[in-house]
Amino acid sequence: MRNEKGSLIRPVPLPDSASRPVVTPLSTSVVYASDTPDMLDQQYEGGLQGYTYSREGHPNADVVGGLIDRMEGAPNPGVVTSSGMAAVAAVLMGITQTGDHVIGGNQLYGRSLRLMAEDLPRMGVSTSMVDPGDVDAVRAAIRPTTKLILVETVSNPTLRVADIEGLATLCREKGVLLVVDNTFTTPRAFKPFDWGADIVIHSITKLLAGHSDVMLGYVAARDEAINTRLRIFSVTTGMTPSPWDSWMAERGMLSFDLRFDRAQATAMRLAEHLGGLEGVKRVIYPSRDDHPDQARAQALLKGQFCNMVSFELDGGRAEANAFTRGAEGLNFAPTLGDVGTTISHPASSSHRALTPEKRTELGMSEGFFRVSVGLEDPDTLCAVFSQAIAACKV
Missing domain, CATH: 3.90.1150.10 (Aspartate Aminotransferase, domain 1)
Structure with a gap:
């Protein structure tokens, strides 16, 4: 029956097309409509693939994440975040708890150093900074409560090279997670998962997007449960990536x-x-x-x-x-x-x-x-x- 008072605000679905766009469409919608409560349940429980609320995921972020997943050979789908530091924070704050201990490379990016020196201790997580090229020094810094070691493949800005192979062996021996920030080297030069890393971080803002007009980060974990925990933490704390930035990053990554x-x-x-x-x-x-x-x-x-x-x-x-x-x-x-x-x-x-x-x-x-x-x-x-x-x- 026709509504005599006029049509609804959004009554018309997108038109069908036998062809498809060559360029990924920009999806700015914050919300996605489902047909029934049962369908929404199935989406949240994993029975159906679909989007609900863009803070929980949107198509443009998934496209960018999928590109980096393939480049890195990630064992699980990575999480795209609102910045590189958001990805670092998702790891350091999302999988640690009061009483844990974290080791960082002593020449990390300045904000990573600050997060470890000021914010983690405030939450009851103790930290130590060690030369990541000296495996013996890292071994000496490990405690029974050590949860993870965060290093950069090549340090910012002193360009020192971490002993990833030695650290991976040590971490397996001690049951500690090895987290590698691969921003400087990128998967073009180095793939940390191939060398034993448990978690890989990127600032997409930098070389991957490459045009100084995008602010995004990325993190993926080898263990599915940890990967899920990182995703939940980033969603809960609102580390949501912008669809526009994600769309722009995809364009930049093509070259x-x-x-x-x-x-x-x-x-x-x-x-x-x-x-x-x-x-x-x-x-x-x-x-x-x-x-x-x-x-x-x-x-x-x-x-x-x-x-x-x-x-x-x-x-x-x-x-x-x-x-x-x-x-x-x-x-x-x-x-x-x-x-x-x-x-x-x-x-x-x-x-x-x-x-x-x-x-x-x-x-x-x-x-x-x-x-x-x-x-x-x-x-x-x-x-x-x-x-x-x-x-x-x-």
């Missing part, structure tokens, strides 16, 4: 392999160039003969070393200011993974919460910079760095 290979090749070239410039105290890149972990990097990464280069200027804050002013055309910004090269200064950004003494201990002076190499012409990029470093002497 990921090409972008990574080009940026990595240029990074190797830039590291060599910086090593020959007057005014540069040291250059850090895992393939270099003077890198302390070069042999381990070769064994783990098999010739794929990432697009990150770090270096230290002769001098301090004055020279750092002169360098950034002289780096014409490059963005000085606390981020990485853009199509354009960006330079960051850990002492004034990612690791500013550390004392100067602690930064010095970790090798991050006022003259220390991290470079996220982009897709520029290598000759042009090297010329810009030569000009900027020369400006430090004026």
Whole structure:
């Protein structure tokens, strides 16, 4: 019977089509309608596949998660979160409890360090920071209450390489979870699950999405029960990824392999160039003969070393200011993974919460910079760095 007072607000379903879209549709709906309460029960209980409320999952996040699952060889479907730090928090806060102990690499990203140093202890979870390249030191730090060890494959920003193989063996022996943040290396260079990791984390924001217009994270666990726990925690705490960001990330990831290979090749070239410039105290890149972990990097990464280069200027804050002013055309910004090269200064950004003494201990002076190499012409990029470093002497 026709409603004489007019149609309902949303009465018309999407039209049927014998063909399908080539590009994944953007699904901005917050809610999804089911036919009956019985159907909704079946969706929640797993009998039917379907969406209910976007905080609990939506198509665009599942597409992005599925892409990374395949890249990483994840044993279970990963969880896409609202940021890389949300993924870190889902692990550190979602699977620990009062009385647990957590070990972290002593050169983790600054916010990961802060979460471990300030927030976990507040909740009754004790923490220790250890060199992840020294398995004996990690072994000595393990307690009966140790729940997990969090490391980065290649550390941010000092580019030290964790002994993933040794740590995986130790964790199996001790019944401790090995959590690997694979953001810098990406699955193109390294697949932690293949080397014994229990949980893998990504900041999709960085190289995977690659255009500085997305904020997302990812986490997946080998054990199905832990994977489910991570998903429930992220849903409960509202770590919901944006459909728009997920849609944009998928688009960025379609060119990921090409972008990574080009940026990595240029990074190797830039590291060599910086090593020959007057005014540069040291250059850090895992393939270099003077890198302390070069042999381990070769064994783990098999010739794929990432697009990150770090270096230290002769001098301090004055020279750092002169360098950034002289780096014409490059963005000085606390981020990485853009199509354009960006330079960051850990002492004034990612690791500013550390004392100067602690930064010095970790090798991050006022003259220390991290470079996220982009897709520029290598000759042009090297010329810009030569000009900027020369400006430090004026």
